[in-house]
Amino acid sequence: MNISMSDLYVSRTDRDAAIIARQDPVVYEEGAFADALAPEQLEAYRKDGVLLLPNLFSEDEIATLNNELERLCTDPSIASREEAIREPDSDEIRSVFAVHKLSRKLEQLARDPRLIHVARQILGSEVYIHQSRANMKPGFDGKEFYWHSDFETWHVEDGMPAMRALSCSVLLTDNVASNGPLMVIPGSHYQFIACQGETPDKHYEKSLKKQEFGVPDKLSLEFLADQGGIRQMTGKAGSVVFFDCNLMHGSASNLTPWPRSNVFMVYNSIENTLHSPKYDLEPRPEYIATREEFKVLKPLDETALAY
Amino acid sequence: MNISMSDLYVSRTDRDAAIIARQDPVVYEEGAFADALAPEQLEAYRKDGVLLLPNLFSEDEIATLNNELERLCTDPSIASREEAIREPDSDEIRSVFAVHKLSRKLEQLARDPRLIHVARQILGSEVYIHQSRANMKPGFDGKEFYWHSDFETWHVEDGMPAMRALSCSVLLTDNVASNGPLMVIPGSHYQFIACQGETPDKHYEKSLKKQEFGVPDKLSLEFLADQGGIRQMTGKAGSVVFFDCNLMHGSASNLTPWPRSNVFMVYNSIENTLHSPKYDLEPRPEYIATREEFKVLKPLDETALAY
Numbered sequence: 001m002n003i004s005m006s007d008l009y010v011s012r013t014d015r016d017a018a019i020i021a022r023q024d025p026v027v028y029e030e031g032a033f034a035d036a037l038a039p040e041q042l043e044a045y046r047k048d049g050v051l052l053l054p055n056l057f058s059e060d061e062i063a064t065l066n067n068e069l070e071r072l073c074t075d076p077s078i079a080s081r082e083e084a085i086r087e088p089d090s091d092e093i094r095s096v097f098a099v100h101k102l103s104r105k106l107e108q109l110a111r112d113p114r115l116i117h118v119a120r121q122i123l124g125s126e127v128y129i130h131q132s133r134a135n136m137k138p139g140f141d142g143k144e145f146y147w148h149s150d151f152e153t154w155h156v157e158d159g160m161p162a163m164r165a166l167s168c169s170v171l172l173t174d175n176v177a178s179n180g181p182l183m184v185i186p187g188s189h190y191q192f193i194a195c196q197g198e199t200p201d202k203h204y205e206k207s208l209k210k211q212e213f214g215v216p217d218k219l220s221l222e223f224l225a226d227q228g229g230i231r232q233m234t235g236k237a238g239s240v241v242f243f244d245c246n247l248m249h250g251s252a253s254n255l256t257p258w259p260r261s262n263v264f265m266v267y268n269s270i271e272n273t274l275h276s277p278k279y280d281l282e283p284r285p286e287y288i289a290t291r292e293e294f295k296v297l298k299p300l301d302e303t304a305l306a307y
Numbered sequence: 308m309n310i311s312m313s314d315l316y317v318s319r320t321d322r323d324a325a326i327i328a329r330q331d332p333v334v335y336e337e338g339a340f341a342d343a344l345a346p347e348q349l350e351a352y353r354k355d356g357v358l359l360l361p362n363l364f365s366e367d368e369i370a371t372l373n374n375e376l377e378r379l380c381t382d383p384s385i386a387s388r389e390e391a392i393r394e395p396d397s398d399e400i401r402s403v404f405a406v407h408k409l410s411r412k413l414e415q416l417a418r419d420p421r422l423i424h425v426a427r428q429i430l431g432s433e434v435y436i437h438q439s440r441a442n443m444k445p446g447f448d449g450k451e452f453y454w455h456s457d458f459e460t461w462h463v464e465d466g467m468p469a470m471r472a473l474s475c476s477v478l479l480t481d482n483v484a485s486n487g488p489l490m491v492i493p494g495s496h497y498q499f500i501a502c503q504g505e506t507p508d509k510h511y512e513k514s515l516k517k518q519e520f521g522v523p524d525k526l527s528l529e530f531l532a533d534q535g536g537i538r539q540m541t542g543k544a545g546s547v548v549f550f551d552c553n554l555m556h557g558s559a560s561n562l563t564p565w566p567r568s569n570v571f572m573v574y575n576s577i578e579n580t581l582h583s584p585k586y587d588l589e590p591r592p593e594y595i596a597t598r599e600e601f602k603v604l605k606p607l608d609e610t611a612l613a614y
Binding site (some may be wrong): 139140147177178180183218221222225226230232250251252253254255256257258 | 528
């Protein structure tokens, strides 16, 4: 295996698990795109790697988004596409990828000033969508997502060079403590957890259902959780959670009758576009990681909001 | 199948799922053994079917109990017994049954005045231990327990006649919202959810790992949860949760590094001892359901507490 010595974040080799200090800023070039967040909000994001903005979207907007998602999941031409990922043990749709390409309303959501202005401010540049996704965690048997750093996967499997991306999760249902909300380890974005084990080709076909590689080790997780604690990102539908690409996160199973659905938009800096994947891995499909065209996303005119 | 018409709580037949109103009191013969709970605590238990008493045991006592459990789980002569139940996907011990018989310290716990006096007061009679159990939900991959009413199982598989039993769960670690605490539906103890599907013999061998029969249907669960909400019984180590035998409860997976361990003692009224199981099922083993001798349990002398 050919490991470039210039790789700051080496992972998935035959070496032991390791904790590597973050080499990149969390908030970039402050001031260039500064208008969405107040200084104390930006400071909280820098420190914790996560920020919840309550009630950013109205009930009507959320109803529209839920209807749109319902339409996507029941449209046979979409449900049969590879973008639609099913639960491991059932036929229920767990995630739909590339929703900003499958739906005009969700493309508008990606360009919504309430989201994209925050992304531009934190990343200090123009941005594009690296990945978008709707996660439906159905009631009664919504499965857990084990702990992971998105960046670990994006760096290894997609060739994302630096930690200059963020996710935002728009809560489409009330996320309460008991229905499997996003759990994060505040402050964990300052540590890169190098994972053990080489990645097989076409790993993504399985990993979207159940992660087996790029899994952080228990000792590192214990270290992070003892330092930063664990925060459940609960909030009403319409709230939005912004979080750093290297924040350790996961979510428990959902036994309640109440579905937990979110739309994720991953904004990457246009100055951080993808290289080749590590270790000569085959690039993941376009619907999981944008690679064909890194197209700067322009904020929607405030007056053009149609949902 | 021979269904007795005198069975108030028929379940696991070829009939549809059904909701049957509770025919038994929740608090029995008030006054006969009244000394442990205040009237408002008793009233809360009657209404919700659950009551948490914070910090009933001291840190020292909990440390002693944890050490004792650690000893049981690592003692090869105990770990190899059928009382020790393992996780479905690993060798880790998930539960140990009949702990009050395997350990003198846990037998003392069962007779601790702080527990047994509450049980006697609520059940209005002398009591005995129907079942005792330590549940270890290990960090990182502690599995979920799906929704169930204990009484549904005890009635069908053990032949327990009436709803005159309760569980108490002594929290041996901090139970927080994120590490898979006990979840209950307050008020659900007033409804008996008859489950669909006949029970195969020796069902318990599987059901202790993963329940497949005696599973309440989704419509009934939705009805109960919409009425009563879902409460996570979080509390510090040393707190105790008392709950009615027919309360709908479950718990989500534990992804945190923090184990969630509890000791359960199930007190049954000495006036409610077991009949034969329904449908000519073979009785479950003695370590799961006491049947050989219904021995009244006497409270420990307050001065004799050795842990």
